[in-house]
Amino acid sequence: MKLTFFGGAGTVTGSKILLEVNYKKILIDCGLFQGLKELRLKNREPLPINLSDLDVVLLTHAHLDHCGYLPVLVKNGYQGKIYCTEATRDLTEIILLDSGKIQKEEAERANRYGYTKHKPAEPLYDVDDAKETLAHFKTFEENVWHAIDEEIRFKFINSGHILGSVFIVLEVKSKIFVFSGDIGRKEPILLHPYSYIQKADYLVIESTYGNRIHENVSIEDELLRTIKHTYTKRGILIIPTFSVERAQEIIYILSVLKRKNLLPNIPIYLDSPMGVNATAVYFKHTKNHMLTTADINSMIATVELISNIDASKAIVNDDNPKIVLAGSGMITGGRVLHYLDKYISDKKNSVLIVGFQAEGTRGRALLEGDREIKFFGKYHKIQAEVFKINAFSGHADQSELLDWLTHFTSPPTLTFINHGEPHQSQALKTKIKTDLGWNCTVAKMNKEYYLS
Structure with missing residues (x-):
């Protein structure tokens, strides 16, 4: 048996883990690299797997860094199935179609304005490639064993990260493998909390926040404070928003504030076709979340959902105070760039960061105090105020990761720590060894791990 990490090792992006068991090759997640250019270039490198030998792909959840490379896999000849939950399949459809559309548009824009070294720039994949990928999906229920063959079976268990997200449990010849994907919060805003697992011979655990504890603050109060501060300046509040989970969480909190009559009388928009879908x-x-019918109706009444491009342009060009949620969450693309293009150089406006920002993204540059960011082929001076709500996270912090681990009845033979920047993964490794006494290692990119 052998594990190889082709992504998500030493970084929080591009998750791909290959499990080889004698005659079977199983890929856990198939994500796109994002952020630093040196990582993004890896998307153009051929995956060192003979795709005709790959038997199946198991998907933990629908975020782009876990599913975004699937169309490349299919485009390059993969003919097998992609297994996931029904909610993950529905969200992945939206995300892949949007990704294909954005990549094609960005290539066309780069060619039109000449800010590319490639002649011509080509998208990694397009909408047609994404549609072809969707034909490979097959969905399965959670908490039930499903057979891959006579000797291998798997089970999906709720991980509480986003809608439909799961831990993957694989039983291979009496050995249990557990792949965490991304682990949610112990007390999430909308979802059911993550489930506990009792046994693993080999465990792969994420470490996005392996070195920190989330702030224990009121997200409602923090959000309201930023809204009121921007409103007193007669400014516009721009919230770069992840379309899956974060957008729904913010809309829910805004609806709660509205019901309490605490919000200023200004329009609120979710300007993101993917977010709307x-x-x-x-x-x-x-069944996958805790919202009531009343909650959902209140959310619909609070925020205007924008998909139409002409409506989006009208909102961008309206200088009156407003709150805009727009993708992408790390400002790597999407409609948020059009709002920043017009408003980021005006100090009466605000930008609120509400999620993890990977190295090399424009969102990380804003948080680190850069005075300008580049997009649309030019540099934009940052005059708007930049705020961040650290408590807004879909990832477990160090204490929550330890809480999840302590429910195993015995230590795994070996625990692999992945999906974290190096200092985060090393910090979690030290914590696990010190507090639990487990045998663990930080996963290395492209290194082969042979297992007994």
């Missing part, structure tokens, strides 16, 4: 999927899968 993801919200519809969210409302469809009522």
